[in-house]
């Protein structure tokens with residue numbers, strides 16, 4: 152049985168300030184909640200509406216589940232896959248720090264049978280896979296690699312975010328594989344990154360179309376603040392002026408999503424994994 156090509160659509164559901172590294176030191180949850188300003192609560196309904204009947208994976212920042220327990224509830228009730236994107240958004244490559252972070256989100260992850268993990272900023276180390284296994288996860292989507300790559304570390308499946316290889320080839324993909332100049336220099340373009348989508352817009356749809364025609368399942372990321380505009384504030388404007396390289400992240404991508412859903416079938420990553428494993432059994 153062969154797998155129907157589809158786009159593996161994911162939304163890393165995080166506050167708008169997750170983009171900016173200078174908020175990483177802010178560890179007081181009530182201050183972070185205030186900074187979010189209700190955005191993560193208010194953006195959900197319009198995003199679910201934009202998705203319509205399409206089902207996606209929403210990797211949630213756990214503190215949002217603490218602030219607004221209705222957010223994970225609504226995601227699951229709407230038939231989407233709920234995954235973990237970390238508890239407090241910041242670089243989380245250190246495995247001990249990651250272990251503590253996973254514990255902080257353990258209760259809602261258990262409640263909703265979460266089995267997928269997406270590392271913040273696609274930053275993961277090899278030793279994190281054993282931790283993910285021990286924490287009850289089944290898969291991770293935390294590196295960039297060419298579409299169609301799927302492998303196991305410990306007992307964790309890794310479903311990478313898509314790149315397209317322009318030249319060269321790699322035989323083994325080792326974490327970390329984040330969006331870096333090294334990746335680009337080695338001939339891989341990470342078109343599944345919402346940064347790339349912000350830069351190239353509908354050109355990415357052409358790449359996706361080509362990949363689907365080759366029988367592959369492109370894996371792409373979007374963010375809530377790319378689909379629903381956060382209330383502009385002097386703070387956000389200042390942050391963007393200071394970090395102009397982040398502007399593509401905040402470019403509106405709701406028309407991209409609309410076009411994507413009009414043209415291509417999509418599915419959550421968990422569904423893709425289930426179907427892939429099943430198709431392997433029946434070969």
Ligand SMILES: [Zn+2]
Nearest residue numbers: 163165271272
């Ligand atoms: Zn993120």
